[in-house]
Amino acid sequence: MRRKKVFVSGCFDLLHSGHVCFLEQAAAYGDVCVGIGSDRTIKELKGRYPVNTQEERKYMLEALRHVKACFINQGSGIMDFLEELDRISPDYFVVNEEGNTPAKLQLCRRLGIQYVVLKRTPRTNLPARSTTSLRRECGIPYRLDLAGGWLDQPFVSKHGAGSVLVISVEPSIEFNERSGMASSTRRRAIELWPTDIPGGDREKLAKMLFCYENPPGTREFSGSQDALGIVLPGLNRLDYHGGYWPTRITPVDDEEILRWLEEHLHWVPLGPRQSGFQVLKGARITPAKVRALASAADHCWDAILKRDLVEFGRRFRESFEAQVSLFPKMADQNVRSAIALYAEKSLGWKLSGAGGGGYLVLVGRHDIRGAIKIKIRRKGQG
Numbered sequence: 001m002r003r004k005k006v007f008v009s010g011c012f013d014l015l016h017s018g019h020v021c022f023l024e025q026a027a028a029y030g031d032v033c034v035g036i037g038s039d040r041t042i043k044e045l046k047g048r049y050p051v052n053t054q055e056e057r058k059y060m061l062e063a064l065r066h067v068k069a070c071f072i073n074q075g076s077g078i079m080d081f082l083e084e085l086d087r088i089s090p091d092y093f094v095v096n097e098e099g100n101t102p103a104k105l106q107l108c109r110r111l112g113i114q115y116v117v118l119k120r121t122p123r124t125n126l127p128a129r130s131t132t133s134l135r136r137e138c139g140i141p142y143r144l145d146l147a148g149g150w151l152d153q154p155f156v157s158k159h160g161a162g163s164v165l166v167i168s169v170e171p172s173i174e175f176n177e178r179s180g181m182a183s184s185t186r187r188r189a190i191e192l193w194p195t196d197i198p199g200g201d202r203e204k205l206a207k208m209l210f211c212y213e214n215p216p217g218t219r220e221f222s223g224s225q226d227a228l229g230i231v232l233p234g235l236n237r238l239d240y241h242g243g244y245w246p247t248r249i250t251p252v253d254d255e256e257i258l259r260w261l262e263e264h265l266h267w268v269p270l271g272p273r274q275s276g277f278q279v280l281k282g283a284r285i286t287p288a289k290v291r292a293l294a295s296a297a298d299h300c301w302d303a304i305l306k307r308d309l310v311e312f313g314r315r316f317r318e319s320f321e322a323q324v325s326l327f328p329k330m331a332d333q334n335v336r337s338a339i340a341l342y343a344e345k346s347l348g349w350k351l352s353g354a355g356g357g358g359y360l361v362l363v364g365r366h367d368i369r370g371a372i373k374i375k376i377r378r379k380g381q382g
Contacts, residue, residue, distance in 0.1 A: 004030030007090035009081040010099055011037050013050040015060050023066040025118050026094040031068040033088050034061050035081040038072055047177040078271035096120050098173055100370040101269050102338035117370035139196040140189050141377045142169040143182035143229030144352055147319035148297030152223035157240040159287045162294025164238045165301055166229035168377035178272040180353015185226035188213045197231055206231040233377045237301055253379045260307050266362040266371035270338055273356030279329045293322035313347025313363040320350035330355030
């Protein structure tokens with residue numbers, strides 16, 4: 001009987017026991033063929049070159065008993081493996097939660113390939129490992145805007161005051177570049193503080209980061225929610241009244257609320273937005289639409305404080321749709337198709353950042369199969 005063929009794809013940099021365990025689990029489905037991202041593709045996705053070159057990574061993977069064959073993917077981006085997938089014609093495509101994307105699921109459905117999402121589970125009696133945890137040269141957080149995003153820009157908030165809700169996200173995974181997690185601001189933060197946020201007045205540190213990223217002569221300002229979301233731990237409400245800096249900052253470091261958010265928020269990668277993406281093109285900014293965005297953020301805040309999951313999901317979704325009403329380029333047909341895959345399992349959804357790719361963030365009652373869970377930075381950590 002013919003052995004089933006299994007395809008997996010990834011970076012496989014700094015090969016560790018977590019990689020081996022994943023490949024061992026994939027091999028339970030058949031002969032494993034690995035497509036690895038080229039050095040160029042990893043630089044494009046992660047903003048850095050891998051520690052080990054593509055030829056080194058290929059050599060080490062070929063030496064593992066669970067791997068039948070290994071190839072360097074010839075494409076680019078998060079779907080760089082299309083040529084290899086077509087050539088191998090596998091029975092199974094196996095990914096872990098960080099590698100799971102709606103585009104891969106839809107591709108497998110179209111091609112008749114069984115799509116398998118494995119949980120990141122360590123081998124018995126071995127510690128959990130990830131490339132991110134092994135690299136860990138920097139503990140500076142990322143940022144997610146939960147609701148009200150865009151109100152930190154004066155060209156929006158001059159039409160109506162409102163708040164932006166942000167959470168500081170631990171770098172427990174390495175988020176893709178150009179994916180709405182404030183990675184460009186984080187790079188500036190690393191230039192200032194290479195290992196982590198220093199001690200001291202957090203708002204003053206955020207102002208320092210904001211000014212460093214937006215020096216005199218800057219024409220298109222990065223919003224201050226990026227700097228504040230990275231530097232301030234926990235959940236924060238930032239109230240804007242037409243200026244670059246919020247007039248009031250309301251922090252939440254209540255452990256029950258932060259754990260509740262971690263339990264019910266789920267990330268699904270969509271891939272980085274393409275270079276040249278122009279979200280401001282075709283913007284339709286009116287006072288009524290800005291009021292709708294501000295209102296959704298207010299209701300979202302109230303729902304979080306009450307830990308009302310159904311209301312949070314509804315207002316989370318409303319905030320996203322209010323953003324798209326202002327900036328239609330945020331959500332194209334690919335984004336809508338991805339949302340449709342998870343709509344029945346979710347109470348609400350939005351995109352990280354300004355759209356055009358990034359991460360689909362879902363509100364769910366229970367774990368959503370194949371989605372990533374994150375850790376919120378707590379006060380006193382880092």
